[in-house]
């Protein structure tokens with residue numbers, strides 16, 4: 236991450252095609268568009284690269300998660316189980332469609348703790364949404380089993396793990412629906428954008444129409460479409476899709492670069508005392524977007540984090556003290572500070588958060604440091620960075 240570091244001629248060329256025709260919208264205007272269908276082309280590339288039947292591009296990753304939920308018919312009064320370590324977008328997308336996020340502990344994979352998931356299932360649970368944080372995944376075999384036995388939908392928020400895999404399949408394709416973000420800081424960027432992928436024709440059809448005002452896209456033109464259901468506008472523009480098309484074609488290169496940089500740093504840290512790496516579930520391969528490790532305790536992690544900062548080691552995060560990614564600082568959600576009135580179901584549904592504690596997750600997030608792997612680093616820089624990191628950690632832990 237992030238793809239914007241390598242914005243170049245290929246991206247400019249795709250955008251220029253769109254500018255030449257002036258058709259900035261993804262649907263219609265067939266005669267004017269000079270054969271350019273950037274959003275459709277990008278959807279095809281995603282389907283073939285991930286070996287998945289359907290891709291529906293949208294305007295953001297947050298929109299993708301809301302759309303995935305809506306496509307599965309999830310809404311008011313329904314519960315969706317998610318981890319307490321995730322970007323705020325995961326619960327925003329659930330609240331947006333009126334459903335209740337049921338937030339549970341994580342484990343040393345830095346994503347859903349399986350026992351916590353089992354304990355959280357009620358008669359209102361409709362979906363489980365693992366978030367493959369920082370480049371690696373939840374124990375998907377276990378979650379697939381739970382979803383089958385309780386008849387629940389599995390939605391993968393794979394926004395931070397594009398290019399990772401599990402049992403040889405692309406992340407995002409193991410659940411009923413998978414979501415990716417193409418915002419400006421993700422591994423592949425559209426500027427702003429996202430996608431929902433699925434192998435299920437009904438879910439795809441729902442996603443296609445819900446994301447475009449309920450249009451069934453079966454008419455001879457937009458005016459002739461019918462509207463089987465109420466929909467919304469989550470469309471991506473052709474300009475954004477054009478950037479993403481060029482970027483997505485470079486995904487394999489991006490992952491190779493991430494893997495190379497990740498491996499250099501990991502090898503340097505491998506034998507340090509008092510440091511362990513995050514657990515990757517069996518059968519999983521990370522996207523190498525981040526390198527995650529644990530130190531012995533909260534105090535050590537804080538010291539290492541601040542020594543990294545003062546020694547020029549940027550893009551490393553101690554999420555325990557961060558506002559965006561960990562439940563500790565989501566006061567606005569806990570106290571239901573909403574600009575718009577929330578439904579009774581949602582208010583009641585969220586009230587558990589006033590009391591619930593997350594000791595198990597505190598234990599992992601408190602000790603975790605998460606280092607972003609950049610694409611634009613030179614190899615010599617990565618080698619130097621790795622040595623500085625190792626020497627800072629050993630000076631603090633010894």
Ligand SMILES: *Cc1c(COP(=O)(O)O)cnc(C)c1O
Pocket residue numbers: 295296297298321322324325366368392394395416417418428429
């Ligand atoms: C980035 C991100 C999103 C949301 O994506 P946007 O495109 O910024 O709306 C959702 N979930 C996770 C885990 C993310 O990292």
